[in-house]
Amino acid sequence: MAHGGGTKAIVAALAANLGIAVTKFIAYLLTHSSSMLAESVHSLADSGNQALLLLGGRRARRAADARHPFGYGRERYVYAFIVSIVLFTLGGVFALYEAWHKWEDPHPIDAWQWVPVVVLVAAIVMEGFSFRTAIHEANPLRGSQSWTQFIRRAKAPELPVVLLEDFGALVGLVLALGGVSMTLVTDDGRWDAAGTACIGVLLVIIAIVLALETKSLLLGESATEQDVDAIEAALVGEGVRSLIHLRTLHLGPEELLVAAKIEMAPTATAAEIAAAIDAAEQRVRAAVPIATAIYLEPDLRHKAVEPRSAG
Structure with missing residues (x-):
């Protein structure tokens, strides 16, 4: 069984998330939608996470030395664990805070009402391309395993991280689109806050799953x-x-x-x-x-x- 790192999937996700983060933040400045702000921070956190995965892969390739006679291969696990913490704090916790803030002071989207819908639909298309790339990279390694089994049993952390991030991003975009759309229809900003809260809960759950799986790899797992x-x-x-x-x-x-x-x-x-x-x-x-x-x-x-x- 191969144990690839999915560099192509990481680069595709990084490129998509950087573009999406900038677009979402511009939409937030125009509309003051909390869902757009939560999604822009989520995409920015994902971009940082992919950069961390690339850095971890590069550092893991260092040759063994006297202090580390078995090499630096586990650096990939360390950076994947850091990714789960970043996703939890910058993604999930920030979204929950923003949702609470918007619920306390709800306001409708009065200007540039078409912008968040267009941005979210475009983001779904770009994120879908990134997710498709990750699936294509993972399928040869997954074999006959289910996706849940692959994420739990994979020894290379990069592909499971990218798959979960992209899946969470797609679901989050749909939730954001629902919250923004209902806000535009009802002129009630609490729908926007509810969508933001759902995004936060989703990201916290994904971050916990990633942390638990990466912790197991850090402790040391046996061969398949x-x-x-x-x-x-x-x-x-x-x-x-x-x-x-x-x-x-x-x-x-x-x-x-x-x-x-x-x-x-x-x-x-x-x-x-x-x-x-x-x-x-x-x-x-x-x-x-x-x-x-x-x-x-x-x-x-x-x-x-x-x-x-x-x-």
């Missing part, structure tokens, strides 16, 4: 079931009788640590054991190319002692 099965099958072969136990840990999306205890023949010489270990490592790397660090401990399988019968 498919990779574990492939490693177990590859370890047993010439000179290796059986697998006693296996531990795996993702050092980064494309870097996997493999530690295993393997059973050797009781009569094997040191040279035969060394040759068997080298061959096993080659088989594992051929089966799972992201297995960059492999540590194998030769051992003998000890029979369990039969308990004595009472009496």
